[in-house]
Amino acid sequence: MRLNYVQTGPAEAPVVLLGSSLGADHRMWAPQLDVLSKRFRVVAFDHRGHGESEAPDGPYTIEDLGGDVLELLDTLGAEQASYVGISLGGAVGLWLAENAPERFHRFALICPPSNPAETPQPWIDRAAQVRAEGTKAIADATLGRWFRPEFTETAPVREMLLACPTEGYAACCEALSTTNLVPALGAITAPVLLITADSDTSVPPETVVPLAAQIPGAHLEIIENAAHLVTYSHPDVINPLLLAHLA
Numbered sequence: 001m002r003l004n005y006v007q008t009g010p011a012e013a014p015v016v017l018l019g020s021s022l023g024a025d026h027r028m029w030a031p032q033l034d035v036l037s038k039r040f041r042v043v044a045f046d047h048r049g050h051g052e053s054e055a056p057d058g059p060y061t062i063e064d065l066g067g068d069v070l071e072l073l074d075t076l077g078a079e080q081a082s083y084v085g086i087s088l089g090g091a092v093g094l095w096l097a098e099n100a101p102e103r104f105h106r107f108a109l110i111c112p113p114s115n116p117a118e119t120p121q122p123w124i125d126r127a128a129q130v131r132a133e134g135t136k137a138i139a140d141a142t143l144g145r146w147f148r149p150e151f152t153e154t155a156p157v158r159e160m161l162l163a164c165p166t167e168g169y170a171a172c173c174e175a176l177s178t179t180n181l182v183p184a185l186g187a188i189t190a191p192v193l194l195i196t197a198d199s200d201t202s203v204p205p206e207t208v209v210p211l212a213a214q215i216p217g218a219h220l221e222i223i224e225n226a227a228h229l230v231t232y233s234h235p236d237v238i239n240p241l242l243l244a245h246l247a
């Protein structure tokens, strides 16, 4: 699978991969790139079916998306990396922490859905709606979950969502509908920073806070007055946390 990616920072520095939210692409990491690339070789990639990555017909699985990241590491010539993921990218991070610990130093997982398969029907319904009507049909509702009303710089994110391939978005919804990463959380060995946002209605804090007790040694941060896409709306709060954890 050919994943699209951009990289910045010194070529010889430790690699940090950035995995995006459902419907967004590598451009959503713009508020993190300058800061992280002073210390790391930063690789922001598009999941399959997103941005400019290949978009085969779905359904996909979380194993597909995680396997793509391992292939990307091989393509980059990186034996190991650290991984930062938000939302769908956070679920992929949990899968990587559980299934490929030898390839990763540290994880920062932001608003990660750990068991979306618990309620699969909304994901199956969303996939059907997007296949029928495109991502424009879900754009207003999605941005309403991703940002609090006082954050108004949402136009670039809307543009990413509208540009997301219909089949890729739908197939990733189907991946979420079959994903349950909870049973293996206790086997995670890498240091994990978990970040949740108090106003996140996509992946509510009540579903993230308990993960800190289930992942050995995990550290939890709860960001106040923030919704799901907290990396984009609150970089001044998030970037120092990422730097402190990854360094």
Ligand SMILES: O=C(O)CC1=CCC(=O)O1
Residues within 6 Å of the ligand: 021, 022, 087, 088, 113, 116, 142, 145, 176, 202, 203, 228
């Ligand atoms: O609500 C959304 O669209 C964002 C999201 C992606 C994965 C998830 O659980 O929520």
